[in-house]
Amino acid sequence: MISAVFTAILKSGREEFNAQYALAKKQFPALEAEAFSNFLQATVDPLVATVHSTNPEAAGPVAQAAYEVGLELVAQRLVGAQARHPWIQQLWDEVLPVAEQHVTAAPREVIGALSNAAHQLGSVPGARPRDWLALLTHVAPLSDSAGSFLKAGQVAAWRCGLAHYRESALAVADTLPPALALAALTVPGKVNGDPASHFAESPAPDTATWPEIRQRLQDERWTRGLGNNGRNHSGRSDPSAPRLMRRTGAFRGFGGLFPEPPRLVVAQDQLYVRSGNDGWLLTADAFGATFHRATLEELAAARPQIPQVPAGVEVPEDIGPVTSVARLDHTVAITGALTHAVLLYAVPGHGGEEGDEP
Amino acid sequence: MALRDLFQRLSQAPTNPHTAPVSRQFDVADLYRGPVSDTAATGTGGGLPLDEKLRQAYFWIVNTAIISPHYDVEYNTEPPRSFVLGDSKSRLTLPSSQSYSSFVLLPLLTFATRRKCLFIGGPGRGKTASALLMGVLGGYPVREVRRAMLHGHPQMTIADLLGNPLPADLVNAQDIKDIRIAWRGWLDMRVKIIDEYNRIPTRTQSALLTVMGDNYAEIMDHIHECPEAAWFLTANDDQGGGTYQVIEALRDRIDVVVQALAFNPRFLSDLVTRIEERIRPEEVVPKQIIFTETEIDRLQDEIRTVALPVQVRRRLEFFTSQFEFCEVAGEQFEYKTKDTARLAGVEWATLTARDTGRDKIKDLGCQTRNGLSVRALMTIIHYAKAIAYFRGNPEVELEDLRQILPFVLFDKLVQDVDAPFFESPGNTAFRSDRVGWLRRVFDLSCAEYDRLNLDRDDPVAQLASEFRLGLDGVAESEVASRLVRIERLITDWARGNKLYGHLYDDMLKLKYLHQRYTNYLRWLKSR
Incomplete structure (x- = not known):
């Protein structure tokens, strides 16, 4: 009525x-x-x-x-x-x-x-x-x-x-x-x-x-x-090492974007993720991570970096062997052979203290 | 430079240049864009450039408001595909670029330039509905536009048109200035619509002429100033088939004439939907395409800034030159015009019979009974700039001129239907198709212009540009030399025997230059 x-x-x-x-x-x-x-x-x-x-x-x-x-x-x-x-x-x-x-x-x-x-x-x-x-x-x-x-x-x-x-x-x-x-x-x-x-x-x-x-x-x-958010910074194990902040992305069969484990490439100080024939721009910070379909030009300009894990980065065992690494000023991103997720680490000096992680 | 420096020098240019992709930027304003249209991001269209807003208005009308648009204003970026059909070899062209419907585009340009447009065509073809849409685009509620629309009828008085003196004041006033006038509301509208204007009695037409021409109304010595407005008039028949003959001055005030073309029954299903769903386009005009008064002011300013390149202007000059000249109308050179004969009341048939042995098919001037007025030329320039602006161009192209010209000259350039041109095979249809005829005449004029190679070899234009640099400091010998060049040019052209319209105007221009140089020379000698 x-x-x-x-x-x-x-x-x-x-x-x-x-x-x-x-x-x-x-x-x-x-x-x-x-x-x-x-x-x-x-x-x-x-x-x-x-x-x-x-x-x-x-x-x-x-x-x-x-x-x-x-x-x-x-x-x-x-x-x-x-x-x-x-x-x-x-x-x-x-x-x-x-x-x-x-x-x-x-x-x-x-x-x-x-x-x-x-x-x-x-x-x-x-x-x-x-x-x-x-x-x-x-x-x-x-x-x-x-x-x-x-x-x-x-x-x-x-x-x-x-x-x-x-x-x-x-x-x-x-x-x-x-x-x-x-x-x-x-x-x-x-x-x-x-x-x-x-x-x-x-x-x-x-x-x-x-x-x-x-x-x-x-x-x-x-x-x-x-x-x-009111927490103190105590308890930090190694303040000089990158800290894992976020795992983002998932297998397409489970509602994610990636048909196969993704690989990272970098262009113009931005992270790109390739999986199968597709590619995405990845933006991430303390508040979230979003993927945006990359253009062919962007993907053509993006290059992989040497897959060497920076010192101090703790790689979880469950992701298997590291397949790609991307380093930006503020972020280190890592992918593994056994996961469809991208692991994002905060570079020291760019936040990521106790309480900033999800 | 030392040898060592040569070896140490690095190339300043990139060695293998690639276009670097621009780093992707995101704007949080996009948060509010999505499936719902017209949000804060777009507002009421205020953030859009006005030419884009005008185009959006056009496409909304074409795609949503009217059924069965005809794309008769054709643009091509490459040669269009065309097909010849039927016994009369009718040509159907499929334009290769964005083309437009004159029935929508011309009124919209009229709205943007605040000029005057006449819709003609049989009853029930959407003339009034289109005019109504223009009123709504001007920001008026539909009801207000409907109420303010004037409907011509044989009993329409000046009071019906303009307003009434207040009866109480008529009785009590000691002075005519004390009589207050209740002016009609439509006078203050920025979009004025007059339906069936050819049914208005002649006397009332004269009062209307004052409002249309001079933008004010007058009753009993009281003046009411009207705002600048776009005018839309409708007539079922523009050939004098209304109740009253439209006075010539009033017709001359109309800037463009647009014909409402026939309904294509292939679009009948759209008509059925419209009836079933009770859709009235004028009631659902999107807010984004409604223009405020300030925006229309700005539109006019922006349209005026569109450039008219010299090459395009010269084609218009050459085209215009074709029509006014009439060799037998006068003895003195300046009076050899059709207007001289018209003012003297000489019968047209007598005049044409006396005409000289020019090629009456080739001479474009033989196809018309008059020439172009200054007002008509100004209108062409206004609309050419407007259509270029509408297409997003900073300057007028020749095709803009070609497309706009027929609608401006529709009833301004009067055909001589008995001219030999119209007897030629393939030209008889031009007696009824004035838009097609005017386009053909313009094309023929441009072809002649090209044949004469006037883009590259135009001695009058050279002399004129020399003169435009000014006379200050020009030496006596130089002036004498220019005078000789002018006289020699006239002598050369005089050997050609035949005098055509464009030559006539060139001669008058040469005479003007000659006169200015002569006066200057005289002044130099008298110092």
């Missing part, structure tokens, strides 16, 4: 809403009226009702935007029962009502942008969309405008595993007030029941520490820059 408010809005713009649906149906013939109706009822209606309760005048534009975006999402089966992942739906159910002030300020931009971001985080292996949604909920009341809220969302996305956005996310963080930038990188409480969550139970850092944290994030690829 749709609320009276939403019913009235739908009635008042009936022709336009119907025309939009018809146009979407033309573009996406598989669009099902029932699925869209369910989405309007279960997801859009509560959002409109929430907005109406605090700002009745904004309910119309929010309903219009939610209808437009929802139509595209349902048509592409990105929400509802047939959705590939639950994160966009959770965004609408849990975050948008909390971020109501920003949704009201720029409905189409906020709803559309966040839906796209949730889709991206849900589609990148190893990213942590649940953490990102929690961060959005956290930063929404701290943001003074829809623009700063969206920027904080970008920084948070980097924090939640999208390592390839590292440089530009740091630049975006510079445009935010320190408290908001820190909030986008920290969650005060661990996300319950999510083993992938990186958030530690620590108090929010003092905003005065932001310049120092910002500098560490810039200089040290493998630090989280947040005082190691």
Whole structure:
């Protein structure tokens, strides 16, 4: 049962809403009226009702935007029962009502942008969309405008595993007030029941520490820059040796990318991974590791390095004989004959102290 | 350089240069791009370059809003494939480059340049719907565009067109200045639409002319200034088949004429879907392609910066020269024009009968009853720049000129349907196909231009460019020498006997230069 408010809005713009649906149906013939109706009822209606309760005048534009975006999402089966992942739906159910002030300020931009971001985080292996949604909920009341809220969302996305956005996310963080930038990188409480969550139970850092944290994030690829989330650095066995930070990548048969154990090559100070006839660019830091399909030109320019394990690197026995090694200023990467994963080590001086590892 | 240095010198250039792939960069702004269109990343299209936005608008209209587009503005990067069909040897060409539908492109360029476009064609072919779309692109809600659209009818008064004096003021006012006027809302629109303008009575047309021509409305000594606007007019029949004959001045104010071509029944299924799904394109125009007032201002500025190269300009000059000249219309050289005969009311048949022994098929001027006005030339230049801008080019190409010209000159260059050219085999269809005819005339003009080798050998252009450098400091002997060159050139050309339009204009230009040099020489001698 749709609320009276939403019913009235739908009635008042009936022709336009119907025309939009018809146009979407033309573009996406598989669009099902029932699925869209369910989405309007279960997801859009509560959002409109929430907005109406605090700002009745904004309910119309929010309903219009939610209808437009929802139509595209349902048509592409990105929400509802047939959705590939639950994160966009959770965004609408849990975050948008909390971020109501920003949704009201720029409905189409906020709803559309966040839906796209949730889709991206849900589609990148190893990213942590649940953490990102929690961060959005956290930063929404701290943001003074829809623009700063969206920027904080970008920084948070980097924090939640999208390592390839590292440089530009740091630049975006510079445009935010320190408290908001820190909030986008920290969650005060661990996300319950999510083993992938990186958030530690620590108090929010003092905003005065932001310049120092910002500098560490810039200089040290493998630090989280947040005082190691309250942990100390004691217990480090050999601080001069590279430290294993992450195993990333998996066999295609188990949902990963690689048809056979990968090999590493390097070009333009970037790591590339070859497996079978395919190749990927690998970006990694303390917050995550992501693979991006490499172009033929990139692969042609990439060269293998001598597979000599640097001194001090502890190679786990289970990977078998080392098949390739790649050394960058901040990272050592190793592959083995018995694994489809790439092992990533932090070079000393680039973070990777106790507590920075996953 | 010491021998030792020679041996120690290293090549500054790379020994085996390869293009290094650029290190891949990622932008966190991409986080907000994805399956949902029109997000913060694209905003309302504000971040797009305006030429791209214009192209997006074009392709949205062509692909979504209209059914059955005709690609009659053809561009080719390599020779196109063409096929000859039927008894009349009709030629079907498959363009090798991106080509466009004039019915969409011309209105869009009109919108971008804020000029005036007339849609013609039978009823129910989408003329009004296309005009409506332009209003929506201008940022107006559909309802507002519909309400502001003027519908021509035989009883339309000036008050219907412009507004009414307030009745209370009419009774109480002591002075005409005290009478307030309720101006019609459409006057303030930046996109003005007049449906069936040829049904408006002649007197009301005159009031409309003031608004179209001078951008203001006047009632009882009160003036209402209108904003600069794009105008879209429709007519079921442009040949005087409306209720009233359209006054010539009003027709002359129209910049381009676009014909709504027939519906291709092969696209009937799209029509069925549209009916079943109740789609009205004007109601679902994407926000990204809606232009703000500032953006349209900027569009105009950017279009003006598109260059018109000299080579292209010369072709336009040569083409224009073909038409105004009429050897028998006057005795004095300057008055040998079709306009002289027209102003004197000389019958056209009498005039053509007296014409000299020129080759009436080869002489392009024999195909028309008039020449080109300055306004028409300015319009051609505006639209040529606009289409080049639309195609993303910094300067106008000859093909831009060729494609745009027929739509500007559609009703400005009046055919002499009795001219021998139209009797020739293969040319009779040009009596009804004015777009095709104008393109053919332009092609013939360019062929003649090439035959005369004017790109390389144009003595008038050389003399003109010399003159443009200025007269300051030019010595008496140099001036005398230039005068001799001018006179010698005229003497050479006079030996050719026949006088054609382009020669006539060249002669007048030479006379102008001669006069300027003569005056200067006289001044030099008098010092």
